[in-house]
Amino acid sequence: MRNSEFTIKKNQRIAAGMNEMILQVPETPEDEEMLRNIRPGQFINIRIEGLYLRRPISICDWDAGAGTITIVYKTVGRGTEAMGLMETGETLDILWPLGNGYALPQAGQEAERRTRRPLLIGGGAGVPPMVSLCRRMIEAGLQPTVILGFRSEEDAYYQDRFEAMGARTLITAEDGSIGQQGFVTDAMRTLIDSDGACAYDSVYACGPEPMLRAICETAPETIPGWFSFEERMGCGFGACMGCSCETKYGSKRICKDGPVLERSEIIW
Amino acid sequence: MVNGRDVDMRTSLCGIELDKPVMAASGTFGYGLEFAELYDINVLGTFSFKGTTPEPRFGNPTPRIADCTEGMLNSVGLQNPGVDKVLEEELPELAKVFHKPVMANVCGGSPEDYALVAEKLSQCDQIGWLEVNISCPNVRSGGMAFGTDPKAAAEVIGAVRKVTTKPVIAKLSPNVTDITEIAKACEAAGADGITAINTLLGMRIDLKSRKPVLAREMGGFSGPAVFPVALRAVYQITRAVDLPVVGCGGVRTAEDVLEMMMAGAKAVQVGSQNLVDPFACRDIIEALPAAMEKYGIKNLREDI
Structure with missing residues (x-):
């Protein structure tokens, strides 16, 4: 996990209430390393001026060559409404990447x-x-x-x-x-x-x-x-136990042990 | 005196020296391991680990977090793996990455529960202090129920006092008419120190659903908004009892640390800020020397 300052490259409406935001990742070796190692299903946690808790948004896709991450968010509350008003060139304080993401089957296994x-x-x-x-x-x-x-x-x-x-x-x-x-x-x-x-x-x-x-x-x-899975989160990195859920293998934190859970462990 | 390099940040708490006055508050730092992945947590004075009970607890139903203006609500409800697992799994892992005395946060549903947890945790050499949580607002039995009545508070502190030789610190609730009455009762029952404050009982309602945001309806309010309340409690308690006080509540900056110490705190805990900024404790400690210098403080033990 890193705390980085991303720059907004694009922020546009793509469907009713849905926005797509393309973020430029800083050009440091550490950030570039992080970018190469993102897993689908991970998320970022965004600090928004005037709001106390960060807002977790899932990563849609990334482009390691261009150094960008794409997120898509639905405007549902104060955080995402504020994000909808942000313009190209503005910067965001972001903790990333968070969560386990989807495990891709390893070749040959x-x-x-x-x-x-x-x-x-x-x-x-x-x-x-x-x-x-x-x-x-x-x-x-x-x-x-x-x-x-x-x-x-x-x-x-x-x-x-x-x-x-x-x-x-x-x-x-x-x-x-x-x-x-x-x-x-x-x-x-x-x-x-x-x-x-x-x-x-x-x-x-x-x-x-x-x-x-x-x-x-x-x-x-x-x-x-x-x-x-989705849950209201405090920190997004496993410290506060705010987003725990019970599974067949014991309690898990949606933000750190999830958000992706395996079918066999889920208690519906 | 440039860049604050010549200042002395040492302080002590119940006879144990702290090289920095800043520690992370219980419930915001787990058992330290998540943060140890991010930075060397030995830069902290110490931290108070997650409230620990005799048995494992899942806590309350979700949602158990709500955002507020300059703060947050939580109704986690003391989720923890239970004292035995903490001793067998969490603390040995912690010992690999943290090399200072750690503060244990002790919880339970009865005085006997508290004593059981305190007795077991006392066997761990790395534990420096037992912080007795008689102030959690998110549990039905125990927690705040003990910390809002002087007699009950004394009963818990007395039960813990009997089973340990380690310093016993009572963590108090602000949800009382007169916090000094509780502090005095804890002092009389053998407490060696006070942490003030735990969270304030609060609630939010979702306008769309017209229902409380938290599944448990009410929860503990914390964050920068509570800083003046915490500071006031520290100020009152230090004038009412002859015990060292750890200031806790809404601390966000090095200046907040100094203000808390000017109110009388011997050491200061950083809580919610760790959740929105995982590097908060480290950054506050890094900023402290310059802040001390700015306000003419060379030595935290003598110049405040």
Whole structure:
């Protein structure tokens, strides 16, 4: 973990209530090292003038060559509203990278052979971490399928980003205004054919907890899964025990031992 | 005298020397290990580790954190692995990275609980002081219930006093009419020092849901906003009892440390600030010599 000052390169609206911010990482060897070692699913914790606690936002993607990190945030309260008003050139005090992130299957391992066809599911503000996860999986030679769930067409974003990476991308909208009408679990059901053969062998998800739970209940019991959880945090780096949750392997801190939990340890 | 290099930051607490007057407050520094990954925590005077109970505790349901103007609420509820695991796992790990006496924060649901934890922790050589937490607002039994009644406070301090030869420091709650009454009761029961203050009971309501932000509804308020309250308590207590006082509450800068010491504190704890700035303690200590010099303080023991 480092405390760095990032510079805003871009801050723009990409869907109803959703902003994308591109941040320039300082050009120091330490920061560049950090940038190379980010894992999909990790987050940054942003200090915002006038607010006491930092605001945790998940990392969408990064570009080690350009020295940038992209975050996508939903304007839901004072912190994200203030972020929405920030302009190019302004700087942010950031603790990063935080959390465990998604474990990518290591090449050559048994787990890697069993999880060649991962299913990535992002719901609403849970879409961003799927971007870098999908990119890294494609770079590793895996064939991810992506499901993006939104309420309505005006909330939808990034479909093209996943398609451009070459991932099969399914969209659902609760009101049917775009893609398949319904929830991400409705799209999941289309990935199992009439013989019961499943088009995916592992599942990675981020989004609201009821969605995560529904995904867990819909995915075949035998496949592994990794789910990213949200909780109100104090510090973001494991010191305050504010965001603890109980798992089958004991209590875990969402900020440090998570936010990604393994399917088999989750107590719903 | 340039760059504050010639100042003397040493102080002492209950007969144990501290090379710096600054320590991290309980509940904001875990058992030190998260911070030891970030910087050499030996720069601290010491720290008070996470409140420890006889059995492991998960604490209260989440959400148990809420942001406030210049502060925060927490209703963690003393989550900790239990005294046995602390002795077997946390403290041996700590000993590898921290080479000074550490302050143990002792909690329980009854005087017997406190005594049990205190007795077990007293066996650990690295523990310098036992800070008895009779002021946590986030537990149903024990905690603040003891620290808001002079008789109950004395009972807990007395029970701990009997089982240890280490200095016993009572950590007091500000949620009382007269904090000096509690301090006097602790002094009479054998306390060697006082930490003031723990968090103030507070609450927030979410405008959209119209419900309390915290699952437990109320929690402990801390952060820079409480600094004047803490300072006032330190000032009152140092004039009411003949015990060293550790000032705690809302400390954010080296100037806050000096102000706390001018109110009478022998040492100063930094709490919530560690959570928003993990380097807060280190940076405050680095800034202290220059601040001392600015206000004409060469020696913390004599010039305040």
